[in-house]
Amino acid sequence: MSNVQNYIDENIKTFEKQLFELLRIPSVSTDSNRKGDVKKAAEFLIDQLKTIGLDKVTLHETPGHPIITAEKCPHDDQPTVLIYGHYDVQPSDPDELWETPAFEPTVKNGRVYARGASDDKGQSFTHIKSLEAYLKTGTELPVNVKLILEGEEEIGSPNLVPFIKANKDLLSCDMVLISDTAMFGEDQPSITYGLRGLAYMEIHITGPNRDLHSGVFGGAVENPANVLCEIIAKLKDEDGVVQVEGFYDDVEPMTPEMRDAYKALPHDDEAYKESLGLKALHGEKGYSSLERASARPTLDVNGLWSGYQGEGAKTVLPAKAGAKVSMRLVPDQDPDKIASLFKKHVESLAPDTVTVEVEAHHGGHPVVIDLDFYGLKAAAKAFGDIYDKEVLFSREGGSIPIVADFKKVLGVNSILMGFGLTKDALHSPNESFSLKDFHRGIKTSARFLEVLPDFVEQ
Numbered sequence: 001m002s003n004v005q006n007y008i009d010e011n012i013k014t015f016e017k018q019l020f021e022l023l024r025i026p027s028v029s030t031d032s033n034r035k036g037d038v039k040k041a042a043e044f045l046i047d048q049l050k051t052i053g054l055d056k057v058t059l060h061e062t063p064g065h066p067i068i069t070a071e072k073c074p075h076d077d078q079p080t081v082l083i084y085g086h087y088d089v090q091p092s093d094p095d096e097l098w099e100t101p102a103f104e105p106t107v108k109n110g111r112v113y114a115r116g117a118s119d120d121k122g123q124s125f126t127h128i129k130s131l132e133a134y135l136k137t138g139t140e141l142p143v144n145v146k147l148i149l150e151g152e153e154e155i156g157s158p159n160l161v162p163f164i165k166a167n168k169d170l171l172s173c174d175m176v177l178i179s180d181t182a183m184f185g186e187d188q189p190s191i192t193y194g195l196r197g198l199a200y201m202e203i204h205i206t207g208p209n210r211d212l213h214s215g216v217f218g219g220a221v222e223n224p225a226n227v228l229c230e231i232i233a234k235l236k237d238e239d240g241v242v243q244v245e246g247f248y249d250d251v252e253p254m255t256p257e258m259r260d261a262y263k264a265l266p267h268d269d270e271a272y273k274e275s276l277g278l279k280a281l282h283g284e285k286g287y288s289s290l291e292r293a294s295a296r297p298t299l300d301v302n303g304l305w306s307g308y309q310g311e312g313a314k315t316v317l318p319a320k321a322g323a324k325v326s327m328r329l330v331p332d333q334d335p336d337k338i339a340s341l342f343k344k345h346v347e348s349l350a351p352d353t354v355t356v357e358v359e360a361h362h363g364g365h366p367v368v369i370d371l372d373f374y375g376l377k378a379a380a381k382a383f384g385d386i387y388d389k390e391v392l393f394s395r396e397g398g399s400i401p402i403v404a405d406f407k408k409v410l411g412v413n414s415i416l417m418g419f420g421l422t423k424d425a426l427h428s429p430n431e432s433f434s435l436k437d438f439h440r441g442i443k444t445s446a447r448f449l450e451v452l453p454d455f456v457e458q
């Protein structure tokens, strides 16, 4: 085994260079102009997987972006780990806020800055390099390993669910291993055992048949931008409680044990506030920041448009207004049900002076993973060994919708062993990933595969 760990130490600079090559490819899944780049990223990974010597390396075309699978399964009597990751990234905009270009990886203070550095190219690449360390040193893998990499996570994995349903044998496994979450703090290994779900909506408000002079018509004609603001203002009350009728009906209440577990986690509201440059924190009354950001459901405007956005002033009464709204969900909220409750609620708030249309985008189910699962225990052992610190277990507020589908379709738990940090600035300008965590992540992945057989339940 020390062979494997030594190989990682000796080759870390090469691994970094390869990661930077991947980060240079702008594989933005939501942007149709980038379709070729998403494919390029997939081909880069295919090449990597073939070079390190995995079996059955395959690029599967889909109606959207490709899915990659590969495997190395030398055992009949050992568990099979399916490693999942995504090679697509969020858009880089607003580009002017990046200190160095989003797709020119730049190293500063031990961190690489680039879109996808942490989410999820850097994190998922750790597993590829850990497999390389086994295969290139001729060390037999202690367990069976399969790999699935997708290019559509950031747009809700529309083609992955049908793919896993159609390829149950190819993907059959005992657990899924995912590095696409954050650690609880710097040098603090942590395993995420809960993720929120998502319902993503879009509101369109249409008023007059053209933009109007706001002096000539203002006062006599309803303004879609005003209506949009009024509707949005009614979606939450002053205590941060979502007003969509039925929104909380299926929410699993927090038990005293859950709340105690949250209290036991190291967290400092002052530092949190300062790190975000905020004057004050905000959220649902009666809950702590950590609870609000992971165990409670939310509603947030993600985008808003109407009227004149250019320099100076233009006196205009806009004909249209729109907003994108996301709701993060917790067990046992159902994304489809929440989407239809939202639609009904917004429509009920619409005055008859304008047309209000509500459309649902992608969604995802929330998940909570059983802490007794042996795979989680093995991951905690490996993570703790490499970071030389006891592992914390926490729930997180982000979503990886496919985790619920892995459970539903393949019947397996996922291990969320993330090496990122909140300060990695996922989805924001200047996303980054610590190269030290990249290195420790590769070592943790290798260690996990090594210790897993010791944790298998008889």
Ligand code: BES
Pocket: 119, 120, 153, 154, 155, 156, 157, 180, 181, 182, 195, 198, 362, 363, 364, 396, 397, 398, 399, 400, 401, 426
């Ligand atoms: N890596 C994130 C999810 C995440 C980040 C989970 C931090 C926990 C902590 C993932 O790539 C992501 O951003 N997912 C999207 C899913 C959506 C587009 C369906 C999200 O959460 O917005």
Ligand code: ZN
Pocket: 090, 119, 154, 426, 427
């Ligand atoms: Zn993401």
